[in-house]
Amino acid sequence: MTLSCSARWLACDDARQVKAVDLRARELIVVSAIDPKRGRASRSGMGADIDETCLRVRPMTEPDLGAVLAVEELAYSFPWSKGIFRDCLRVGYCCWVMEHRDLLEGYGIMSVGAGESHILNLCIRPASHGHGFGRRLLMHLLETASAHRADTTLLEVRPSNAHAISLYQSVGFTQVGVRRGYYPNDEGREDALLLAIELANLKGPTHA
Numbered sequence: 086m087t088l089s090c091s092a093r094w095l096a097c098d099d100a101r102q103v104k105a106v107d108l109r110a111r112e113l114i115v116v117s118a119i120d121p122k123r124g125r126a127s128r129s130g131m132g133a134d135i136d137e138t139c140l141r142v143r144p145m146t147e148p149d150l151g152a153v154l155a156v157e158e159l160a161y162s163f164p165w166s167k168g169i170f171r172d173c174l175r176v177g178y179c180c181w182v183m184e185h186r187d188l189l190e191g192y193g194i195m196s197v198g199a200g201e202s203h204i205l206n207l208c209i210r211p212a213s214h215g216h217g218f219g220r221r222l223l224m225h226l227l228e229t230a231s232a233h234r235a236d237t238t239l240l241e242v243r244p245s246n247a248h249a250i251s252l253y254q255s256v257g258f259t260q261v262g263v264r265r266g267y268y269p270n271d272e273g274r275e276d277a278l279l280l281a282i283e284l285a286n287l288k289g290p291t292h293a
């Protein structure tokens with residue numbers, strides 16, 4: 086089985102610990118509550134094409150998995166399986182979908198426990214890249230982590246994934262390590278950069 090973002094970590098996770106902090110979202114979040122003007126200028130004019138009144142982030146549910154998997158398979162060469170998403174829901178990871186005009190534009194999956202959160206997947210529908218969805222969803226995950234008293238957020242990213250690295254650095258993530266041979270690629274394995282942010286140092290649109 087080939088996996089995309091941080092599934093190897095997921096497989097090693099102590100689900101009992103994560104379950105203790107059940108972060109499945111409990112409320113709908115209207116993303117327009119985040120004021121884009123407080124963020125840095127965006128190459129895409131962050132949200133220029135977004136109708137704020139039709140944008141929301143809500144908890145992912147089992148019936149979303151078909152649409153989620155369709156985006157996953159378009160976005161990654163080594164996508165997660167439906168079973169992995171189902172496990173994320175089952176163990177109580179923080180699983181969100183972002184919808185714009187009722188279309189699923191992306192999703193984010195994160196675990197939180199013991200003062201630390203770990204973004205396991207952040208993905209936007211490829212046709213919608215560069216419109217500000219990814220930044221908004223990332224901020225939402227970080228705000229959620231903060232609301233659950235995490236101090237730090239970690240994630241892995243492929244060194245070849247320049248767009249994602251640029252997004253993460255722009256909000257304050259820095260590299261704290263390398264995980265050797267972490268990801269599958271066409272030649273075999275590829276390293277992952279391990280990035281981290283102290284949530285107190287978060288840049289851009291901030292916590293509500």
Ligand SMILES: CC(C)(COP(=O)(O)OP(=O)(O)OC[C@H]1O[C@@H](n2cnc3c(N)ncnc32)[C@H](O)[C@@H]1OP(=O)(O)O)[C@@H](O)C(=O)NCCC(=O)NCCS
Nearest residue numbers: 127128129207208209214215216217218219220249251252
């Ligand atoms: C990474 C990803 C989530 C970004 O989502 P997005 O909606 O395209 O990103 P946004 O439009 O919010 O842009 C946010 C930032 O990403 C970076 N970025 C986006 N498009 C870019 C491009 N064409 N060139 C360079 N950087 C780009 C920029 O830093 C941008 O900030 P700016 O708009 O202030 O310049 C998206 O590309 C994606 O889903 N990729 C496939 C899945 C993936 O690789 N996920 C990360 C796994 S670790």
